Amino acid sequence: MEYKHIRVERDGAIAILTIDRQKVLNALNHEVVAELDQSVEELGADSEVRGVVITGAGEKAFVAGADIAEMRDLDRKGAIRLATTGQAVLSKIERLPKPVIAAINGYALGGGCELALACDVRVAAESAKLGQPEVTLGIIPGYGGTQRLSRLVGKGKAKELIFSGSMIDAQEALRIGLVEHVVPREEVLAKAIELAKTMAGQGPLAVAAAKRAIDHGLDISLEEGLRYEADQFGDTFETKDKLEGTSAFLEKRKPSFTGT
Numbered sequence: 001m002e003y004k005h006i007r008v009e010r011d012g013a014i015a016i017l018t019i020d021r022q023k024v025l026n027a028l029n030h031e032v033v034a035e036l037d038q039s040v041e042e043l044g045a046d047s048e049v050r051g052v053v054i055t056g057a058g059e060k061a062f063v064a065g066a067d068i069a070e071m072r073d074l075d076r077k078g079a080i081r082l083a084t085t086g087q088a089v090l091s092k093i094e095r096l097p098k099p100v101i102a103a104i105n106g107y108a109l110g111g112g113c114e115l116a117l118a119c120d121v122r123v124a125a126e127s128a129k130l131g132q133p134e135v136t137l138g139i140i141p142g143y144g145g146t147q148r149l150s151r152l153v154g155k156g157k158a159k160e161l162i163f164s165g166s167m168i169d170a171q172e173a174l175r176i177g178l179v180e181h182v183v184p185r186e187e188v189l190a191k192a193i194e195l196a197k198t199m200a201g202q203g204p205l206a207v208a209a210a211k212r213a214i215d216h217g218l219d220i221s222l223e224e225g226l227r228y229e230a231d232q233f234g235d236t237f238e239t240k241d242k243l244e245g246t247s248a249f250l251e252k253r254k255p256s257f258t259g260t
């Protein structure tokens with residue numbers, strides 16, 4: 001499908017989704033959010049796509065947040081609707097049964113940082129700046145930032161970032177665990193694609209099950225999480241890929257996974 005603000009390209013089994021509203025540093029307005037929703041739905045349904053990379057167009061920004069111009073005139077009802085729609089799209093990204101890597105090529109602020117938080121792994125350019133500056137606008141993060149940031153970097157650091165509205169650079173983001181890799185800007189997309197390809201080369205049902213186990217596990221008690229893991233582990237034993245993976249090891253050859 002053709003989009004106005006989103007480009008979807010393929011590199012083998014990897015889909016590269018680029019948010020392209022460069023004039024406003026790729027800020028998320030309602031049109032981008034709707035297009036994200038549609039494109040993520042399509043990528044989820046496409047069994048040939050085994051990994052997704054999300055990035056921003058241009059050299060300056062990943063996504064500089066929700067569109068401030070659009071937000072200025074919203075009332076409480078409109079804001080709740082916007083937050084609910086945006087949260088649903090980010091949850092859809094988080095629940096995609098395939099790995100999603102954020103290639104943070106520049107500013108990832110507010111809703112942009114929250115978009116990166118909904119991805120599985122984050123690769124940042126050395127020049128990237130991250131933060132949740134919502135309080136500087138008199139609002140709070142509305143796309144899951146208060147929830148996912150604290151789960152990723154801990155309560156203290158999340159509070160410091162959200163209460164101060166300060167931006168941090170990529171090295172600091174790496175130090176606190178907000179991103180997993182920092183590379184020169186011109187290498188950020190290639191690094192994200194390389195990671196996605198490594199993951200896409202594994203048994204896709206196993207990767208999906210591991211993703212479910214980790215994400216769901218963080219929402220429940222350890223005991224319930226361990227039960228859930230055992231259940232997901234059991235499910236992988238009913239797949240052809242499990243037979244292929246174990247046979248390939250014993251036969252000293254590379255496995256050829258089919259996702260069945």
Ligand code: DAK
Nearest residue numbers: 024025027064065066067068079082083109110111133142
């Ligand atoms: N929205 C709209 N336009 C933006 C924008 C944004 N978030 N960020 C940048 N722009 C526009 C600028 O207005 C400027 O437009 P023109 O003046 O050229 O027309 C253009 O992009 C280039 O930006 P600058 O001229 O400002 O570029 P600089 O290099 O000087 O500065 C910057 C770059 C990223 C430091 C700066 O642009 C900046 O501070 N941008 C705003 C960052 C920000 O505060 N982002 C957080 C937005 S709040 C919720 C749902 C979601 C959220 C909250 C609640 N619910 C519904 C409850 C999320 C909120 C946010 O994300």
